[in-house]
Amino acid sequence: xxxxxxxxxxxxxxxxxxxxxxxxxxxxxxxxxxxxxxxxxxxxxxxxxxxxxxxxxxxxxxxxxxxxxxxxxxxxxxxxxxxxxxxxxxxxxxxxxxxxxxxxxxxxxxxxxxxxxxxxxxxxxxxxxxxxxxxxxxxxxxxxxxxxxxxxxxxxxxxxxxxxxxxxxxxxxxxxxxxxxxxxxxxxxxxxxxxxxxxxxxxxxxxxxxxxxxxxxxxxxxxxxxxxxxxxxxxxxxxxxxxxxxxxxxxxxxxxxxxxxxxxxxxxxxxxxxxxxxxxxxxxxxxxxxxxxxxxxxxxxxxxxxxxxxxxxxxxxxxxxxxxxxxxxxxxxxxxxxxxxxxxxxxxxxxxxxxxxxxxxxxxxxxxxxxxxxxxxxxxxxxxxxxxxxxxxxxxxxxxxxxxxxxxxxxxxxxxxxxxxxxxxxxxxxxxxxxxxxxxxxxxxxxxxxxx
Amino acid sequence: xxxxxxxxxxxxxxxxxxxxxxxxxxxxxxxxxxxxxxxxxxxxxxxxxxxxxxxxxxxxxxxxxxxxxxxxxxxxxxxxxxxxxxxxxxxxxxxxxxxxxxxxxxxxxxxxxxxxxxxxxxxxxxxxxxxxxxxxxxxxxxxxxxxxxxxxxxxxxxxxxxxxxxxxxxxxxxxxxxxxxxxxxxxxxxxxxxxxxxxxxxxxxxxxxxxxxxxxxxxxxxxxxxxxxxxxxxxxxxxxxxxxxxxxxxxxxxxxxxxxxxxxxxxxxxxxxxxxxxxxxxxxxxxxxxxxxxxxxxxxxxxxxxxxxxxxxxxxxxxxxxxxxxxxxxxxxxxxxxxxxxxxxxxxxxxxxxxxxxxxxxxxxxxxxxxxxxxxxxxxxxxxxxxxxxxxxxxxxxxxxxxxxxxxxxxxxxxxxxxxxxxxxxxxxxxxxxxxxxxxxxxxxxxxxxxx
Numbered sequence: 001x002x003x004x005x006x007x008x009x010x011x012x013x014x015x016x017x018x019x020x021x022x023x024x025x026x027x028x029x030x031x032x033x034x035x036x037x038x039x040x041x042x043x044x045x046x047x048x049x050x051x052x053x054x055x056x057x058x059x060x061x062x063x064x065x066x067x068x069x070x071x072x073x074x075x076x077x078x079x080x081x082x083x084x085x086x087x088x089x090x091x092x093x094x095x096x097x098x099x100x101x102x103x104x105x106x107x108x109x110x111x112x113x114x115x116x117x118x119x120x121x122x123x124x125x126x127x128x129x130x131x132x133x134x135x136x137x138x139x140x141x142x143x144x145x146x147x148x149x150x151x152x153x154x155x156x157x158x159x160x161x162x163x164x165x166x167x168x169x170x171x172x173x174x175x176x177x178x179x180x181x182x183x184x185x186x187x188x189x190x191x192x193x194x195x196x197x198x199x200x201x202x203x204x205x206x207x208x209x210x211x212x213x214x215x216x217x218x219x220x221x222x223x224x225x226x227x228x229x230x231x232x233x234x235x236x237x238x239x240x241x242x243x244x245x246x247x248x249x250x251x252x253x254x255x256x257x258x259x260x261x262x263x264x265x266x267x268x269x270x271x272x273x274x275x276x277x278x279x280x281x282x283x284x285x286x287x288x289x290x291x292x293x294x295x296x297x298x299x300x301x302x303x304x305x306x307x308x309x310x311x312x313x314x315x316x317x318x319x320x321x322x323x324x325x326x327x328x329x330x331x332x333x334x335x336x337x338x339x340x341x342x343x344x345x346x347x348x349x350x351x352x353x354x355x356x357x358x359x360x361x362x363x364x365x366x367x368x369x370x371x372x373x374x375x376x377x378x379x380x381x382x383x384x385x386x387x388x389x390x391x392x393x394x395x396x397x398x399x400x401x402x403x404x405x406x407x408x409x410x411x412x413x414x415x416x417x418x419x420x421x422x423x424x425x426x427x428x429x430x431x432x433x434x435x436x437x438x439x440x441x442x443x444x445x446x447x448x449x450x451x452x
Numbered sequence: 453x454x455x456x457x458x459x460x461x462x463x464x465x466x467x468x469x470x471x472x473x474x475x476x477x478x479x480x481x482x483x484x485x486x487x488x489x490x491x492x493x494x495x496x497x498x499x500x501x502x503x504x505x506x507x508x509x510x511x512x513x514x515x516x517x518x519x520x521x522x523x524x525x526x527x528x529x530x531x532x533x534x535x536x537x538x539x540x541x542x543x544x545x546x547x548x549x550x551x552x553x554x555x556x557x558x559x560x561x562x563x564x565x566x567x568x569x570x571x572x573x574x575x576x577x578x579x580x581x582x583x584x585x586x587x588x589x590x591x592x593x594x595x596x597x598x599x600x601x602x603x604x605x606x607x608x609x610x611x612x613x614x615x616x617x618x619x620x621x622x623x624x625x626x627x628x629x630x631x632x633x634x635x636x637x638x639x640x641x642x643x644x645x646x647x648x649x650x651x652x653x654x655x656x657x658x659x660x661x662x663x664x665x666x667x668x669x670x671x672x673x674x675x676x677x678x679x680x681x682x683x684x685x686x687x688x689x690x691x692x693x694x695x696x697x698x699x700x701x702x703x704x705x706x707x708x709x710x711x712x713x714x715x716x717x718x719x720x721x722x723x724x725x726x727x728x729x730x731x732x733x734x735x736x737x738x739x740x741x742x743x744x745x746x747x748x749x750x751x752x753x754x755x756x757x758x759x760x761x762x763x764x765x766x767x768x769x770x771x772x773x774x775x776x777x778x779x780x781x782x783x784x785x786x787x788x789x790x791x792x793x794x795x796x797x798x799x800x801x802x803x804x805x806x807x808x809x810x811x812x813x814x815x816x817x818x819x820x821x822x823x824x825x826x827x828x829x830x831x832x833x834x835x836x837x838x839x840x841x842x843x844x845x846x847x848x849x850x851x852x853x854x855x856x857x858x859x860x861x862x863x864x865x866x867x868x869x870x871x872x873x874x875x876x877x878x879x880x881x882x883x884x885x886x887x888x889x890x891x892x893x894x895x896x897x898x899x900x901x902x903x904x
Contacts, residue, residue, distance in 0.1 A: 010797060062783065085794055089748070090783035132828055148749020149793070153827035157858035167755070201752055228749055233765060234756035237789055240748070267881040268753065270767020296541070297680055300653055301720065304686035313685060330541035331514065337689055341601070342537050345462055345583075361766075375605035376584055406609035429719040 001046065001068055002059030003029035006403015010131035011059045012394070014083075015040075017128045023314060024125040026051065040047045046071045055079045057129055058415050062063035062086035062097060065115065069101050071286060081129055082114035088174050089116060089240060098176045105177050117151035117173035119288045122164060122194060130155065141194035142279040145183045147172050147201050147228070162276055163418035167192040170318060181205030181213065189218040195278040197271060201228040201238040211256055218261035219448060224274045224440050226259055226265040257377055263437050275435040281398040281422040283442035284368035286437075289339035292371040293428075294344075294404055299337035302370060302428045308394070309436025310443075313337070314366045315432045323359040327352045340374065349374045349382035357388045361395055368398045371433050373413060373424070375404040386413060398438060400424075402431040453498065453520055454511030455481035457489050462583035463511045466535075467492075468722060469580045473589060476577040480505065498523045507531045514538035514549060517567065520532035521553050525560045533581060535564035537610035541625050541692060550628045554807060557629050569625035570601035575618060576644060582607065592617015593646035594731040597635045599624050599653045599680070613869035614728055619644040621640065633657030640669040647673060650714075653680040653690040663708055671900060674893050676726045677709055678717040713896045715889050722789040722885070725877060726860055729886040732873040735894035736820035736887075740766035742812045744788035744823040745880075746796075746856055750852040751789035754822060754880045761888025762895075765789070766818040775811040779804045792826065801826045809840045813847050820850045820891070822884050825865060825876070827856040838865060842872055852876075854883040 008064050018027055019038045028051070029037040043049050046056065046068075056077050061082045070079050087094035098115070105112055113120065128151065138159045145153060147210045149171050149431045151158070158164050167190065170183050172184035180200050187193045196217065202374040203210045217223050230240035230250040257264050263278075265271040289311040293299040306313060313336045324334035327343040337358065343352045353374060360366060369392070377385050392399045401417060401424045403410055414424045425431035457461045470479055471490045480503070481489040484496040495501050498508065498520075508529050510520050514536045524532050539546035550567070557564055565572065573580045575589035582604065590611045596603060601623050603610070610616050619642065622635050632652050639645045648669065655662045669675055681690035682702040709716050715730075717723035741763040745751040758765060765788045776786035779795040790812065795804045805826060812818055821844070829837050844851045853869060853876045855862055866876045877883035
């Protein structure tokens with residue numbers, strides 16, 4: 001409702017995305033001043049639609065919402081998405097409005113997402129609510145839940161930049177009805193979702209129930225959580241944007257989170273870093289890691305990160321060391337962390353990657369690997385280098401990669417590796433930290449098993 | 453020495469860079485098997501050069517180095533750069549070799565950088581040692597010192613990607629002679645250097661002297677320090693790559709660092725993030741910050757970061773609030789953190805940026821600002837938006853910016869802002885943390901003044 005034909009308005013893209021991306025259901029644009037929108041017949045009002053309507057996406061401003069909700073209730077609609085802001089986050093009038101809406105919902109059993117939301121997104125049926133023209137919805141098994149439209153400018157980056165496939169994206173907004181408890185319960189049961197990434201500022205539903213749910217869910221699938229409003233100042237700011245006070249002590253929150261087995265992201269970068277690794281990889285069998293770098297300096301930092309994230313340096317077998325000698329300069333004894341730098345200088349990228357990646361990955365003492373991307377690869381060697389990386393997917397050992405140059409050639413390699421579910425991170429610290437979370441989750445699951 | 457005409461060898465680029473980038477001194481390539489390299493007359497040996505020689509860059513392998521050092525000593529050369537590896541990091545033979553070299557140096561007073569170095573770089577006289585063809589050396593006031601060639605693949609990114617201008621880059625390598633103490637002393641006195649960024653694994657010189665020097669230097673210019681080998685495992689790894697054991701307890705190291713007033717980077721990303729902000733901006737007068745975002749959710753996280761990094765939310769004056777009302781929707785009361793999202797929906801990017809950035813930056817209660825870049829700006833509005841950001845440079849208040857979309861349009865804006873010394877970070881957390889270090893350094897300097 002409130003569909004528009006004017007491409008200068010953000011609301012236009014809500015209809016356009018549904019049409020262009022091929023929403024699998026039927027679309028009934030409602031606008032009393034238009035007869036047709038994007039080739040779809042337009043209806044003057046909801047009651048003029050003779051078919052049953054499952055979901056209404058409302059684009060009308062807050063002042064007109066009560067009428068929309070009433071019409072939906074009369075029509076027997078099951079769910080409403082309210083995009084408009086200006087409710088409880090705007091002050092008293094808005095809070096009253098939310099209360100009135102909640103009363104209607106309670107009476108009818110209708111469910112409402114928002115207000116103040118820019119979602120949901122579901123690549124399976126191509127249901128999408130967005131103010132930008134979205135090109136592609138890559139389907140995956142990762143579900144996001146936000147308490148803000150903050151993910152929205154990052155949508156292109158999520159799909160095309162960090163190559164995430166998504167099962168659902170939900171922004172609960174002011175959440176007078178559907179809140180994080182409902183979403184977590186839904187996603188926990190959703191067969192299309194294997195990983196859940198949750199941004200929360202506060203628990204509006206039953207917080208005891210939320211913690212129980214979190215405990216239940218983490219046994220089945222990893223849940224990554226980031227909290228906005230972790231400081232006093234932040235909690236106050238939270239009140240003004242979704243009308244909910246982000247209460248409680250962050251120290252307690254962190255402790256509770258740990259108990260539930262949820263994975264705690266401290267920054268937005270960690271949030272997406274961790275989401276990617278759980279979407280891309282299965283946990284390693286153990287914590288014996290093989291490190292491959294381009295320089296001794298990054299090797300040392302990599303090893304620091306290993307110790308800080310629960311890894312042991314794998315003790316490489318003598319057979320493997322023998323193989324590595326083929327590409328190592330004579331003065332250099334191959335040892336973990338492995339510095340490919342001098343090897344490449346003498347034998348080139350293609351041969352060194354084949355020998356080093358190949359032999360270390362096959363070593364029985366290696367459970368997982370962290371590898372720095374080779375830099376400035378001569379174009380004739382490029383394909384062979386990428387092949388050596390892709391070959392790692394044949395083994396049942398998780399591999400994380402980090403970037404060396406940040407250059408354009410590297411962008412293309414990253415693209416190819418990530419399309420093949422080898423996660424690439426901008427830095428050694430982020431790569432190994434993400435891998436650490438994967439291992440941490442495996443240990444958590446094992447401890448659970450021991451208990452039962 | 454060891455110059456080559458073969459572009460397939462990394463060594464080729466050492467000569468090519470000097471020629472192409474226009475090294476201001478004279479170059480004498482030495483190679484007994486060539487008469488000319490890149491248009492320069494080639495000499496069979498060092499003694500065939502009749503002019504005085506200040507610096508020798510040695511490209512010969514470890515096994516031939518002793519002869520090079522002896523020849524340099526006979527010729528009266530002042531300094532030698534030894535690129536080759538295979539010295540103390542390779543074992544006993546290499547350690548012996550380093551000792552013999554050190555004896556010659558002690559007798560002659562010659563100085564040696566390396567072995568196992570890929571440096572120095574000096575944009576002033578275009579002196580550069582690198583294995584890649586480097587396009588441009590942007591001159592700035594930031595000096596880097598590494599204990600590894602790890603920065604080398606990132607060279608293009610440093611200059612073109614994060615737009616840093618550099619005064620010197622030095623990789624001390626195995627440092628039997630020139631070490632971090634010498635470098636810090638030199639950079640502390642260097643008029644071209646205003647900011648020092650130091651990667652160290654261990655102190656090979658006099659560590660008491662190093663701490664004293666650090667204390668002296670931080671009074672004059674900020675020193676950013678990252679430590680490799682902060683864990684036991686990492687310290688051991690350090691031994692195998694530059695032949696130096698990274699000793700000592702990291703907790704003690706951190707405490708000592710704090711006492712000296714040095715700025716501690718915990719990750720490589722922080723190292724470059726902090727280097728950039730000190731190179732680009734002067735510290736704020738106070739800690740009252742104005743936050744501008746595209747969504748309430750990022751606003752809350754921004755505020756959390758402010759509290760965690762020593763900032764107070766600026767209390768915006770009522771005159772400023774009045775001006776903001778022009779672009780705010782009626783239900784939304786402008787308050788810090790400011791959410792531009794709904795404003796842009798109604799008034800467009802150009803107008804909103806002009807009003808919001810313009811009025812908040814001029815508010816007397818605002819000492820500094822953190823701003824999220826607008827997203828998906830319609831091309832006709834682009835120039836005006838960038839203008840509003842660049843206008844902020846007219847005021848004496850530091851501004852940090854963080855990205856919203858990670859898209860290509862944004863890349864171009866980032867480029868323009870950073871060329872004008874407005875630092876742009878990939879995330880809100882990194883932007884505000886970097887700004888926090890700038891403020892922390894100002895507080896440190898003020899406390900020093902109080903004491904004296």
